[in-house]
Amino acid sequence: MTTLIPPTVAPAPIKISDPKPGILEAASKPRELSTTLPSTAYTDPAFAKFEENEIFKKEWISLAHVSQIPNPGDFVRVDLCGEPLLVVRGKDNEVRVLSRVCRHRGMDLMPSGFDHPDCGHQRVILCPYHLWSYDLTGKLVGAPEMQKAACWDRSEVALHTFRSEIWEGFIFVTLSPDTPPLSEKYARLKDEFVGKWDISNADLVWSQHWDCEFNWKILLENFMEAYHHMGAHMKTLEPFLPARGCWTEPYDPNFSAMHLPLKDSLKEQILAHGDAINPFPNFPTLKLEDKLEWWVFLGFPNFLLFTAPDRVYWYRLLPTGPETCSLLTTMIVPKGTKDLPDYEAIKAKEVAGGIAFHMEDMEVCTATQRGMRSLGYAQGRLSHLEEPMWHFQKYLATRIEQAGQG
Ligand code: FES
Ligand SMILES: [Fe+2]
Numbered sequence: 001m002t003t004l005i006p007p008t009v010a011p012a013p014i015k016i017s018d019p020k021p022g023i024l025e026a027a028s029k030p031r032e033l034s035t036t037l038p039s040t041a042y043t044d045p046a047f048a049k050f051e052e053n054e055i056f057k058k059e060w061i062s063l064a065h066v067s068q069i070p071n072p073g074d075f076v077r078v079d080l081c082g083e084p085l086l087v088v089r090g091k092d093n094e095v096r097v098l099s100r101v102c103r104h105r106g107m108d109l110m111p112s113g114f115d116h117p118d119c120g121h122q123r124v125i126l127c128p129y130h131l132w133s134y135d136l137t138g139k140l141v142g143a144p145e146m147q148k149a150a151c152w153d154r155s156e157v158a159l160h161t162f163r164s165e166i167w168e169g170f171i172f173v174t175l176s177p178d179t180p181p182l183s184e185k186y187a188r189l190k191d192e193f194v195g196k197w198d199i200s201n202a203d204l205v206w207s208q209h210w211d212c213e214f215n216w217k218i219l220l221e222n223f224m225e226a227y228h229h230m231g232a233h234m235k236t237l238e239p240f241l242p243a244r245g246c247w248t249e250p251y252d253p254n255f256s257a258m259h260l261p262l263k264d265s266l267k268e269q270i271l272a273h274g275d276a277i278n279p280f281p282n283f284p285t286l287k288l289e290d291k292l293e294w295w296v297f298l299g300f301p302n303f304l305l306f307t308a309p310d311r312v313y314w315y316r317l318l319p320t321g322p323e324t325c326s327l328l329t330t331m332i333v334p335k336g337t338k339d340l341p342d343y344e345a346i347k348a349k350e351v352a353g354g355i356a357f358h359m360e361d362m363e364v365c366t367a368t369q370r371g372m373r374s375l376g377y378a379q380g381r382l383s384h385l386e387e388p389m390w391h392f393q394k395y396l397a398t399r400i401e402q403a404g405q406g
Helices: 020-028 045-056 187-192 216-223 264-273 288-292 343-372 384-402
Strands: 061-065 074-080 083-089 095-099 119-121 140-142 161-167 170-174 202-212 255-261 293-299 303-307 312-321 324-334
Touching: 020 384, 045 312, 045 384, 061 074, 061 083, 061 312, 074 312, 083 170, 095 170, 187 255, 202 312, 202 343, 216 293, 216 303, 216 312, 216 324, 216 343, 216 384, 255 384, 264 288, 288 293, 293 384, 324 343
Parallel strands: none
Antiparallel strands: 061 170, 074 083, 074 119, 083 095, 095 161, 161 170, 202 324, 255 293, 293 303, 303 312, 312 324
């Protein structure tokens, strides 16, 4: 007699739907009718793959600031969507972005999770597997016990060099050979806005890495709107950068820029007594009127700056999965700041302040990602104080259309 085994009941699959039509629709609305995006823009693995291929592997992505690698041999180690990279200054003082993939058997020379530092100094780049070594330009300089390998010209072996550009002191990479130069793309962003700070002449004095449990766009959208000052930052930013006075420059296809004016009493203080109210020295290239407000900038796709007259916060934000990202929060100050007699004490206080408002953002971002997984989510309406989010939607829509997926 045959025993009938009932078929196993498979669990219901997680509902996945393509957010692209919803993104195109949101981006096409007038600002006054703007909405948030479909939740699957923040959860769908296929859409995350689309972003990886059409955005992060094609666009210019900021990796480091020049002040992190002032001397030959200084390096920053970073992964861009699974691509292992090494930003390194050569003996010729050139900054290069090299692949960390060894030309012998393909090992990542400094794999994550095995105690390799995120930045440091080295005279040669050594593969720990079989001790092949490369100079600071990526050229192979040593390969033990390879004398019997025939028809092999070791002088032609080198780590792959990716295209890089330095813009306002930030080192950018693109994995694509066809992407137009960054200097063209960000020309207006530099000439009319960011160039005022002369950030290439500054020092990155603090950085902290965060593994985040949310999609990269959740943080980006949070970074780019000041509406939440009145809620999430009620006690930290709202008292001097009130949400209500913020306003956004008209849409530009390459960036979004938002003004965050200081509260009136601070502006009056600056106008009456000069601008020495900030803890660090102000960037010397700024005019008095530039010191009456802070700014947030987003160079598409993910270059994030929060600027004050005396410091700039640069956030390096990289996706690591559909619902996770890697974030490096940094603070950059004008050159010479480190010479202040009480510099260490001032820095400690300012870093603590930066972490305090960042923790407020971490809570709302983590909690917003939970909302993206919920059956209770529906697309919401945006305030005029969230206009940069609508600009970013237009950027995403452009990428979708350019990929022929609109
Ligand atoms: S894989 Fe690098 S030396 Fe063998
Ligand atoms: Fe915030």
